[in-house]
Amino acid sequence: MDPTMAAPKELDSRPMNDGDGANSYSQNSSYQRGVVEGAKSVIFETIPEKLNINLPKTFQIADFGCSTGPNTFLAMQNLIEAVMLKYNQSTQKTTTPEFHVFFNDHVDNDFNTLFKTLPSNRPYFAVGVPGSFHRQLFPQASLQIAHSSYALQWLSKVPPEVANKGSPAWNKGKIYCAGNEEEVTKAYFAQFKADTDAFLKARAQELVEGGLMVIQIPCVPNSEVLPSQIGAGLNSEFLGDSLADMVKMGVISEEKLDSFNLPLYLPCIEEVKMVIEMNKFFTIEKICTLSHPSNNNSTPLDIRRTCADVRAIKENLVKDHFGSENMDQLFDLLFQNYQKNQILFDKVARQDVYLFALLKRKGNI
Amino acid sequence: MDPTMAAPKELDSRPMNDGDGANSYSQNSSYQRGVVEGAKSVIFETIPEKLNINLPKTFQIADFGCSTGPNTFLAMQNLIEAVMLKYNQSTQKTTTPEFHVFFNDHVDNDFNTLFKTLPSNRPYFAVGVPGSFHRQLFPQASLQIAHSSYALQWLSKVPPEVANKGSPAWNKGKIYCAGNEEEVTKAYFAQFKADTDAFLKARAQELVEGGLMVIQIPCVPNSEVLPSQIGAGLNSEFLGDSLADMVKMGVISEEKLDSFNLPLYLPCIEEVKMVIEMNKFFTIEKICTLSHPSNNNSTPLDIRRTCADVRAIKENLVKDHFGSENMDQLFDLLFQNYQKNQILFDKVARQDVYLFALLKRKGNI
Ligand SMILES: Nc1ncnc2c1ncn2[C@@H]1O[C@H](CSCC[C@H](N)C(=O)O)[C@@H](O)[C@H]1O
Ligand SMILES: Nc1ncnc2c1ncn2[C@@H]1O[C@H](CSCC[C@H](N)C(=O)O)[C@@H](O)[C@H]1O
Numbered sequence: 045m046d047p048t049m050a051a052p053k054e055l056d057s058r059p060m061n062d063g064d065g066a067n068s069y070s071q072n073s074s075y076q077r078g079v080v081e082g083a084k085s086v087i088f089e090t091i092p093e094k095l096n097i098n099l100p101k102t103f104q105i106a107d108f109g110c111s112t113g114p115n116t117f118l119a120m121q122n123l124i125e126a127v128m129l130k131y132n133q134s135t136q137k138t139t140t141p142e143f144h145v146f147f148n149d150h151v152d153n154d155f156n157t158l159f160k161t162l163p164s165n166r167p168y169f170a171v172g173v174p175g176s177f178h179r180q181l182f183p184q185a186s187l188q189i190a191h192s193s194y195a196l197q198w199l200s201k202v203p204p205e206v207a208n209k210g211s212p213a214w215n216k217g218k219i220y221c222a223g224n225e226e227e228v229t230k231a232y233f234a235q236f237k238a239d240t241d242a243f244l245k246a247r248a249q250e251l252v253e254g255g256l257m258v259i260q261i262p263c264v265p266n267s268e269v270l271p272s273q274i275g276a277g278l279n280s281e282f283l284g285d286s287l288a289d290m291v292k293m294g295v296i297s298e299e300k301l302d303s304f305n306l307p308l309y310l311p312c313i314e315e316v317k318m319v320i321e322m323n324k325f326f327t328i329e330k331i332c333t334l335s336h337p338s339n340n341n342s343t344p345l346d347i348r349r350t351c352a353d354v355r356a357i358k359e360n361l362v363k364d365h366f367g368s369e370n371m372d373q374l375f376d377l378l379f380q381n382y383q384k385n386q387i388l389f390d391k392v393a394r395q396d397v398y399l400f401a402l403l404k405r406k407g408n409i
Numbered sequence: 410m411d412p413t414m415a416a417p418k419e420l421d422s423r424p425m426n427d428g429d430g431a432n433s434y435s436q437n438s439s440y441q442r443g444v445v446e447g448a449k450s451v452i453f454e455t456i457p458e459k460l461n462i463n464l465p466k467t468f469q470i471a472d473f474g475c476s477t478g479p480n481t482f483l484a485m486q487n488l489i490e491a492v493m494l495k496y497n498q499s500t501q502k503t504t505t506p507e508f509h510v511f512f513n514d515h516v517d518n519d520f521n522t523l524f525k526t527l528p529s530n531r532p533y534f535a536v537g538v539p540g541s542f543h544r545q546l547f548p549q550a551s552l553q554i555a556h557s558s559y560a561l562q563w564l565s566k567v568p569p570e571v572a573n574k575g576s577p578a579w580n581k582g583k584i585y586c587a588g589n590e591e592e593v594t595k596a597y598f599a600q601f602k603a604d605t606d607a608f609l610k611a612r613a614q615e616l617v618e619g620g621l622m623v624i625q626i627p628c629v630p631n632s633e634v635l636p637s638q639i640g641a642g643l644n645s646e647f648l649g650d651s652l653a654d655m656v657k658m659g660v661i662s663e664e665k666l667d668s669f670n671l672p673l674y675l676p677c678i679e680e681v682k683m684v685i686e687m688n689k690f691f692t693i694e695k696i697c698t699l700s701h702p703s704n705n706n707s708t709p710l711d712i713r714r715t716c717a718d719v720r721a722i723k724e725n726l727v728k729d730h731f732g733s734e735n736m737d738q739l740f741d742l743l744f745q746n747y748q749k750n751q752i753l754f755d756k757v758a759r760q761d762v763y764l765f766a767l768l769k770r771k772g773n774i
Contacts, residue, residue: 101549
């Protein structure tokens with residue numbers, strides 16, 4: 045029995061907003077939906093080509109960091125369609141597979157909402173898997189495909205140095221890894237490396253030999269660009285500015301703000317490559333950046349929507365640190381900060397890319 | 410792809426009380442816990458003897474109708490220990506299995522509470538499976554053991570005739586199948602037969618050949634005893650009396666009460682046998698009644714506890730029909746009815762038995 049199953053308490057989980065109300069993730073995740081939609085064509089191109097395993101009668105797929113839906117349903121649907129292309133090409137014509145789809149997220153994710161909103165005409169058996177994806181969650185060699193969209197940028201914890209005033213990595217004046225302080229970036233990247241490595245080790249246990257892993261995460265377009273120069277970074281930048289506004293207004297203390305940091309890292313493609321290669325269990329079948337579909341759209345970004353998305357994602361994290369009584373004010377200030385910086389934000393966010401990687405589980409040699 | 414997966418809306422699901430508050434199932438299910446505890450020894454005797462399959466590296470077990478815990482955790486623990494006895498006897502000594510445990514209940518069961526209270530040192534990978542157990546929930550031949558405790562007495566619906574004033578099966582003056590009206594009993598048993606058959610057909614798809622099925626349900630000790638003469642029946646009887654009290658008090662209308670019936674059937678062992686034999690997919694390896702452990706206990710039954718158990722189980726059903734504003738009053742009246750009938754109830758409930766059945770999936774011939 046794998047000892048990792050004796051799950052440590054997951055202290056650093058701050059789930060997306062639950063339910064399906066006005067501030068919920070399920071109503072406010074259109075940006076992430078764009079990521080899933082944008083990856084569809086590359087998934088249709090690569091999966092049938094790279095899936096070179098004996099096609100099983102039961103095909104098992106897991107989504108790691110699924111939240112409450114609905115994007116995960118679309119992602120799973122796309123994967124199944126791509127896999128069916130393979131089955132239809134196959135000479136083993138008799139096998140019509142049954143799909144078993146496993147939805148994973150932290151134990152405090154709102155699985156009730158996920159389950160209640162499962163598509164009623166889904167062509168698969170659906171299952172929920174609670175627990176951190178940094179450890180093994182499935183028996184050995186039980187999955188054919190693992191998938192994770194917009195989740196691996198979340199770290200298992202804030203690297204302790206960045207909240208420590210005495211440390212050279214102290215993240216003064218920022219609540220995220222903006223990229224302008226080398227020591228801070230180092231500390232954040234070290235955590236990203238350790239977490240992603242743990243993730244890949246766990247998936248390597250769970251995937252069959254030849255099994256595939258799809259990863260999508262926000263990233264900077266290249267190592268010259270700082271996180272603060274992309275939309276995903278600005279979302280954190282403006283949140284920090286809004287908290288700073290609250291310090292000025294005397295609502296929260298400067299110390300409180302100084303001790304707050306987001307467990308979030310926006311890597312560049314080379315960093316992700318390096319972590320995968322270091323890990324050794326996977327070959328990289330494809331790695332690239334994809335442009336977010338909204339970039340092709342000429343209507344101005346809806347900053348109210350962006351603000352609502354950010355709230356659905358980060359409210360639990362900030363609430364935990366600053367108290368729930370301050371949330372409405374904070375997100376009002378955040379909206380004002382988007383308004384003030386609307387032209388900048390629109391220009392920057394329009395160029396946002398995300399990373400797509402397709403990995404294959406090596407044989408054990 | 411199995412068409413049954415296009416799940417119909419589960420209209421007749423009324424989950425146990427959610428969360429872990431004062432009225433919750435998780436705090437009020439000690440009676441059902443006794444059932445699980447009481448079956449432990451027969452499980453330890455029968456499972457190692459009857460489990461004659463090639464022992465797989467991943468051993469998959471599902472609990473059907475698990476509710477929010479904690480009894481399901483104990484039940485799964487017992488099964489795993491019993492299976493490990495088999496592995497330890499086996500000559501294939503090298504295989505230490507990994508256990509994958511699937512917790513099933515209706516989609517509106519509170520899985521969040523189930524997940525949050527999973528034992529942290531569990532020797533298995535845990536998964537939640539939403540959906541009615543009257544249809545297939547897993548791929549073909551994917552389970553080694555299926556288990557269901559105190560769930561199969563719940564019908565998918567109240568047989569329509571019993572709520573129909575024009576029908577000979579009209580269940581006048583009762584809210585459950587008390588056993589005193591032949592036509593009513595017939596209608597309820599027909600529904601039980603259809604539901605149990607659907608359950609067994611679905612499990613027959615999911616279990617491997619030679620896979621085992623454990624069933625525990627409340628039952629009458631033999632076909633001479635009426636449901637109204639056992640503890641489980643009296644619980645419904647007193648609930649009906651309390652509703653009748655509310656009619657007298659003018660709180661609810663007589664019509665409202667007349668149109669209410671519990672989707673619940675308490676079979677005798679011969680009826681269960683008949684349904685299993687009719688179904689044909691399983692051999693009966695063992696079927697017997699077991700005495701509830703509390704029967705050996707000489708302290709008087711704690712009727713406050715019984716009343717709380719009943720509330721945790723049936724509140725959603727009554728609330729739906731009579732409105733949530735009447736619940737506190739109803740359960741106060743129920744407690745008074747237990748008080749009035751304490752001596753009778755204590756005597757009767759002390760003799761309660763439940764049915765234990767161990768079935769084996771036949772080969773496809
Ligand atoms: N260590 C971890 N284990 C499991 N889930 C995690 C995790 N860290 C973050 N997550 C989850 O990852 C999700 C990111 S939001 C993205 C959700 C979904 N993939 C979509 O595209 O819409 C959150 O629900 C968060 O709880
Ligand atoms: N058709 C169905 N499909 C799935 N679960 C069902 C069901 N009908 C009833 N149930 C569930 O069966 C459970 C009965 S309560 C028993 C819970 C648990 N086995 C224990 O022993 O404590 C409830 O949670 C109820 O929601």
